[in-house]
Amino acid sequence: MPYVMRDAGGDICGLYEQPQEGYAEEFLPDDNSEVVAFPPAQGAYSIGKSTPWRRMTDEEVDSVDAAMQAAPLKQRRIYEAASYISTDDELFGTLKSLLSAVLSPGRANELLAPET
Template sequence: MPFISRSVDGAIDGVFEQPQEGRAEEFLPIGDPDVIAFENAALMVSSVSARQFRLMLRRAGLVDAVKAWVAQQDGETQDAFEYSGTFVKDSPMMVAGFAAMGFGQQQVDDFFTAAAQL
């Protein structure tokens, strides 16, 4: 059974395999929906480095399509694509670009999760 701690508002703020000194804890069974939701939220990737993003574009075969899309955008978008050190999943440029590539939200999440592993 995992040990969990909760914030003042009652939300889970930690899941541990062992008791943690100085934390009020409770036990929840493995597979508890609250524990699963907390762990899944922790796994969600919200940003990746430019290197990770570009390597993932290459692996997905999207480099040329994305560069063509970027070339049709305003100067700020072009500069952001070229010079950003980090790509943030929910930034306006990312949202617009992934929509133009026909990606759904799950595909975007999967793309960022895979990129974070590179």
């Protein structure tokens, strides 16, 4: 099943059922050791679309904004129209992959963590 996205270090930072043009185009079988070792998704939750931006430093905002401007137009329009981000939605995975690639997988997890 999974199409994988890798971070700058070559580690998997996202799994997708369908290829994600420009992000996750590499297919690996379900039983691949890297896929099996990838952390499982936590329970579903939603966060406000502004939450990751509020959590970023000014420098991170600059880097993420540049990467988002390079993303496909359709993807940008979907993100712009959303009022929240749900882990059940493909948009969440796409955003997490982008943040992981630009910043780091750990920082992406922090930025997209549930609101308290």
